[in-house]
Amino acid sequence: MSAGSLHSLYVLMLGFSIAGALATGYQLLTARPASFNIFGDGTGAVAAAHVPFLVFAAPFIIIRDAITMRRPGADNFFPAMISTVVAGCWSLLSGKFVIVAVAALGMI
Numbered sequence: 695m696s697a698g699s700l701h702s703l704y705v706l707m708l709g710f711s712i713a714g715a716l717a718t719g720y721q722l723l724t725a726r727p728a729s730f731n732i733f734g735d736g737t738g739a740v741a742a743a744h745v746p747f748l749v750f751a752a753p754f755i756i757i758r759d760a761i762t763m764r765r766p767g768a769d770n771f772f773p774a775m776i777s778t779v780v781a782g783c784w785s786l787l788s789g790k791f792v793i794v795a796v797a798a799l800g801m802i
Contacts, residue, residue, distance in 0.1 A: 706782060709789025713754035716747060728755055753785035 695703075720728040728751050733741040748755075760777035764770050796802055 702786065705789040705793060706786050707789070708792060709785030709787070710753055712788060712792055713751050713785060716751040717754040717758070720747070720751065727758070729759075730755065750788050753781040753788065756781040756784070 717728040728747075730748065730752075732744050732748070756777050760774055760781075764774070793802075
């Protein structure tokens with residue numbers, strides 16, 4: 695495995711780890727799972743405060759929803775593939791952002 699591939703895998707795992715930690719922490723604090731419906735009426739400071747949270751927790755929410763929406767006996771390959779690709783790309787981008795932010799703060 696090349697160094698670039700290993701780095702991409704590390705960034706992907708970091709993105710999924712951050713997403714899982716945020717979603718689990720949200721569920722621990724609020725006693726309900728994180729979802730894209732946490733905006734309420736969609737206006738005000740509360741809705742704006744949820745945007746950064748959802749940006750980083752979205753890969754976990756997408757995969758969790760894909761697993762729970764699975765229907766027995768139905769053809770689930772393409773919905774599962776699409777949600778996996780979207781969550782993977784999103785996780786890769788959020789993991790890359792975390793690495794760049796940590797490097798900018800001088801912690802690496």
